[in-house]
Amino acid sequence: MAEINREDVAHLARLAHIDMSSEELDRMAGELAVIVDSIKSVSEVAGDDVPATSHPIPLSNVYRDDVVGETLSNEEALAGAPDNADGRFRVPAILDGE
Amino acid sequence: MTAVHDEVLSFDEAMEKYDPALGFEVHVELNTKTKMFSSAPNGFGDTPNTNITPVDLGLPGVLPVVNRVAVESSIKIGLALGCKIAERSHFARKNYFYPDTPKNFQTSQYDEPIAYDGAIDIELADGTVFTVEIERAHMEEDAGKLTHMGGATGRIQGAEFSLVDYNRAGVPLVEIVTKPILGAGRRAPELAKAYVAAIREIVKNLGVSDARMERGNVRCDANVSLMPKGSTTLGTRTETKNVNSLRSVEHAVTYEIQRHAAVLDSGAAIVQETRHWHEDTRSTTAGRPKSDADDYRYFPEPDLVPVVTNDAWIEKLRSELPEPPAERRKRLQADWGYSDAEFRDVVNAGVMSSVEDTVAAGVSPAVARKWWMGEISRRAKIADVEPAELGVTPELIVELNALIESGKINDKLSREVLDGVLAGEGTPAQVVEARGLAVVSDDGPLLEAIDGALAAQPDVAEKIRGGKVQAVGAIVGGVMKATRGQADAGRVRELILQRLGVEG
Numbered sequence: 001m002a003e004i005n006r007e008d009v010a011h012l013a014r015l016a017h018i019d020m021s022s023e024e025l026d027r028m029a030g031e032l033a034v035i036v037d038s039i040k041s042v043s044e045v046a047g048d049d050v051p052a053t054s055h056p057i058p059l060s061n062v063y064r065d066d067v068v069g070e071t072l073s074n075e076e077a078l079a080g081a082p083d084n085a086d087g088r089f090r091v092p093a094i095l096d097g098e
Numbered sequence: 099m100t101a102v103h104d105e106v107l108s109f110d111e112a113m114e115k116y117d118p119a120l121g122f123e124v125h126v127e128l129n130t131k132t133k134m135f136s137s138a139p140n141g142f143g144d145t146p147n148t149n150i151t152p153v154d155l156g157l158p159g160v161l162p163v164v165n166r167v168a169v170e171s172s173i174k175i176g177l178a179l180g181c182k183i184a185e186r187s188h189f190a191r192k193n194y195f196y197p198d199t200p201k202n203f204q205t206s207q208y209d210e211p212i213a214y215d216g217a218i219d220i221e222l223a224d225g226t227v228f229t230v231e232i233e234r235a236h237m238e239e240d241a242g243k244l245t246h247m248g249g250a251t252g253r254i255q256g257a258e259f260s261l262v263d264y265n266r267a268g269v270p271l272v273e274i275v276t277k278p279i280l281g282a283g284r285r286a287p288e289l290a291k292a293y294v295a296a297i298r299e300i301v302k303n304l305g306v307s308d309a310r311m312e313r314g315n316v317r318c319d320a321n322v323s324l325m326p327k328g329s330t331t332l333g334t335r336t337e338t339k340n341v342n343s344l345r346s347v348e349h350a351v352t353y354e355i356q357r358h359a360a361v362l363d364s365g366a367a368i369v370q371e372t373r374h375w376h377e378d379t380r381s382t383t384a385g386r387p388k389s390d391a392d393d394y395r396y397f398p399e400p401d402l403v404p405v406v407t408n409d410a411w412i413e414k415l416r417s418e419l420p421e422p423p424a425e426r427r428k429r430l431q432a433d434w435g436y437s438d439a440e441f442r443d444v445v446n447a448g449v450m451s452s453v454e455d456t457v458a459a460g461v462s463p464a465v466a467r468k469w470w471m472g473e474i475s476r477r478a479k480i481a482d483v484e485p486a487e488l489g490v491t492p493e494l495i496v497e498l499n500a501l502i503e504s505g506k507i508n509d510k511l512s513r514e515v516l517d518g519v520l521a522g523e524g525t526p527a528q529v530v531e532a533r534g535l536a537v538v539s540d541d542g543p544l545l546e547a548i549d550g551a552l553a554a555q556p557d558v559a560e561k562i563r564g565g566k567v568q569a570v571g572a573i574v575g576g577v578m579k580a581t582r583g584q585a586d587a588g589r590v591r592e593l594i595l596q597r598l599g600v601e602g
Contacts, residue, residue, distance in 0.1 A: 015393060016202075017195045054188070054398030060406040063166035066130050069137030069151070077147040077155065077264070087146045088261035091197040093246060 003036040005029055104381070105360040109284070109352060112324070112359035118286040119332055120279040120351065121321035124297050126272045127240060128171045129308045129315075133268035134239045135162030135205060135402075140270070142313055146263035154268045156201030161401055164189075168270040169212070169405055171306035172237045173415050175272050176213025178300050178422065179232045186406050187212045189237070189399040197262050198241035206273075208396040211236035212405060218300070220292045221424065225438070228289055231277040240269040278332060286322075286355065291348040294318050298344075299423045317342050322354040324362060333358070334368040338382050341375045350375045353382060430454060434463035447475055449485050452492075459492035461499050469495050473513055494519060497526045510583050511535050538584045541593065544577065547585070548594050551576030562598050570594055 006029040013020045020028070074087050083090040130140050136153035153160045176183050190208035216232035243266050248258030274297060282289045298316045302309035309315050323335035336358070341350045354373065361368055372385030421429075430450065431441040434457065444450050449470040456466035470485060478485040498515060501507045507515060507530060518529030530536050538544055551573045552559045561569045570591055577590045595601070 011393070015193070015195065015395070054400065055403060059403040060186075062163065062403050063169065064132075064137065064163040066132050066165050066167035067137065068132055068139050071138050071148065072150055072152065072155075074145060074147050077150050080157075085261055088245070088263050089147070089197070091260050091262055093248075093257040093260050094196060 003040065004032045008032075104357050105364070106353070106356035107359035107363060109356055112355050113284045115327060116324040116355075116359055116362070117280070117327055117329075118282065118351075118355050119323045119325065119335070120276075120282060120286055120290060121335070122274075122276045122279075122290070122293060123319040123321075123337075124274045124294060125240075125317045125319075126175065126274065126297070126301050126307050126309070127315045128168055128270040128272065128306055130165055130167045130171065130270055132165055134165055134168050134237070134270040136268055138268065141265065144265055146265060149265040150267070154200075154264055156199075162205065164402060164405070165270060168237065170415055171270070171304070172212050172235065172272050173407070173412065174304050174306055174419060175274070175301060176216065176235050177412070177416050177419060178304055179213065179216040179218055179235060179274065181213035181216030181232055181235060183213055183407055183412050184210055184405075185408075186210065186404055188404040189402045190396045191399050192238075193395045197260065198244055199267060200242070200264060204238060204241065205399055205402070206238035206396075207236035210404075218296060219424065220289060220296050222285065222288055222292055223442070226285070228279075228282060228285075228292075230279055230289075230293055233275045233277045235272055235274045238271045238273060240266050240271050242267040287348045287352040290320060290351040291344050294347050295344050296423075303420055303423050305420070311343055314342065318347055320347060320350055320354070322351055322358065323368070324355065324358045326362075333362075334370050336368065336371055336373050336382075338373040338375050339385065343377075346375060346377055349380050350382065353380060357382070433457075434467075436463065436467065440467065443471060447471060447485065449475070452486050456492040456495050459496050461496055465499050466495065469498075473516065489520060490516070494526065501526055501530065505586065506530065506536055508537055508583075508586065511537065535584065537586050538581050541589075544581070544585055544590060544593055545597070547577045547580040548573070548590065548597055550580060552594070552597070559598065562594070562600055565600070567595070567600060 006025050009025050009029045009032065010020070013025070078084045078087070078089065081089050128140075132138060133140055133149075133154065136151045138151045138154055139149045141149050151160075153162050173183055187207060187210045189205050191203040192206045192208070193203045195202050211234040213235040214233065216235070217229050218232065220228045220230055222228070242262050242264040244260045244262055246257035246260050276293075279289070279293075294316070298309045298311065301307040301316070307315050311317075318341045320338045320341050321335045322338070323333040325331060325333045336354060338350045338354055341347050358368055369384070369387055371387040373382035374385050375382050427441070427445065427450070431438075434441070434453070436444065444453055444467060447470070452474075453463070453466045453470050456470065457463050469490075474485045474488060474490050478488055481488065494516075498507075498512050501515070502509065502512055511530075514533065514535055515526050515529045518524070518533055518535075519526055523529050523532060554576060555572060558569050558572045562573070573594050574587055574590050577594070578585055578587060
């Protein structure tokens with residue numbers, strides 16, 4: 001029973017601004033369905049008494065003191081950017097955000 | 099921007115037909131030294147893309163670590179809003195694809211916020227109190243700042259590209275969300291403004307935020323919906339973004355109420371959408387509608403472990419909370435014996451703390467108010483600064499007042515003494531000495547001046563001799579002028595009448 005179908009993949013691609021061809025959507029739907037089904041087998045082992053877990057290790061309250069550390073220089077920050085101007089990252093104008 | 103204007107109904111007509119419901123999401127930037135999840139400085143106005151670390155850029159392999167002070171500040175905000183503090187709370191990824199976040203998600207909180215179920219009392223100008231219930235307050239991070247280039251100036255429409263500065267990305271935010279606020283009626287706009295003002299005051303008082311709205315430290319999204327009078331079913335709401343001054347909050351709520359009323363009156367339905375506020379035209383324009391793009395695919399942040407609180411920690415933080423602003427105002431007004439109007443004026447002039455310090459330094463509340471609301475406010479207005487920024491200390495007011503009460507100087511001279519002190523000429527006593535400002539109390543020079551004034555106005559002198567005592571003012575005026583204001587007017591009057599052999 002596939003938990004992910006072609007429409008789900010098309011929706012996710014739209015959310016992520018990824019342009020996918022019809023063939024890619026078909027292929028991804030199939031591959032993702034296998035992955036989801038595999039992970040789902042975990043629920044077969046975990047009974048109702050096992051709560052959903054987001055962290056495998058029972059850690060909590062890991063904090064950092066509010067002390068300034070080392071930062072990147074402007075040049076270092078922009079080093080990996082495809083394009084920049086005026087010390088800032090230059091990106092295409094995107095209309096659908098806020 | 100398009101020139102199309104939406105139809106609006108007059109506010110009065112809208113209020114006759116509909117009841118408004120409000121809701122607010124207020125984002126508060128914390129003033130921690132570093133960011134929420136990285137040790138980059140939390141600064142304002144620095145060179146673009148310098149307050150960043152690999153964590154803020156979302157580079158591969160980085161691991162965020164939570165700022166303890168930011169968590170504690172968030173808990174303090176929750177406590178100040180009367181919220182319960184979650185025993186266990188965790189971070190979540192809010193996924194969206196827009197260049198203001200280099201990670202393609204905002205680290206936020208979703209189903210387990212740090213604080214929830216609170217309430218605060220909001221007092222309007224006339225003393226009416228509304229209780230606003232708080233749904234939740236959660237921790238998250240701010241986004242980077244985009245500047246749209248090319249095309250229309252600064253607007254996304256027609257822009258060719260955008261420049262991004264990530265200095266702000268990762269600055270700690272607390273988002274405070276209200277439950278729907280019903281029953282405000284025609285006072286809804288006023289309540290909206292008062293609510294945001296109260297949040298700003300609370301976080302400033304806590305010391306956890308600089309709370310400067312013009313810098314975006316406190317930002318408000320205002321939700322408005324209308325329901326027909328008598329109905330109890332909430333209408334469809336719109337969310338107006340970018341409402342970042344107290345005045346805008348009031349205007350935006352007013353405008354949206356009027357616009358909603360016109361749409362509903364025409365028989366159409368309100369579209370659930372984001373609206374953008376424009377201060378210049380005092381109106382909103384449609385943003386994007388709620389759609390499947392709002393599917394943020396929240397999931398627990400795997401790189402951050404849960405925040406677990408305990409009573410000892412919470413009570414320690416509670417013990418560090420300052421007196422709530424509303425309680426402090428009540429206490430001070432009662433202590434000082436000011437009328438409601440007098441006290442409101444002091445608060446609105448921004449001199450409440452100054453008056454408090456001045457009273458503590460040893461003058462009466464009436465004298466403290468006279469100085470801060472009078473001479474100091476006047477000077478501040480001229481200099482276009484806050485009264486507290488003029489450099490007038492409580493001790494200085496105490497000294498000036500002592501000089502007046504001892505009869506050494508009068509009110510008028512005290513202003514000149516203040517000039518001298520602010521110009522760096524020394525203490526009030528030194529300025530009085532150096533500028534020769536003491537009230538002339540020796541009768542000799544006064545009598546000389548009186549004789550001069552009487553000789554200059556013989557007709558007035560005659561009138562006074564004839565019993566018209568009220569005419570003495572003209573002679574007193576002449577004497578004050580001759581002594582450059584340095585005479586005690588009461589003593590001058592006495593001497594004139596003595597000189598003329600008239601009973602006062």
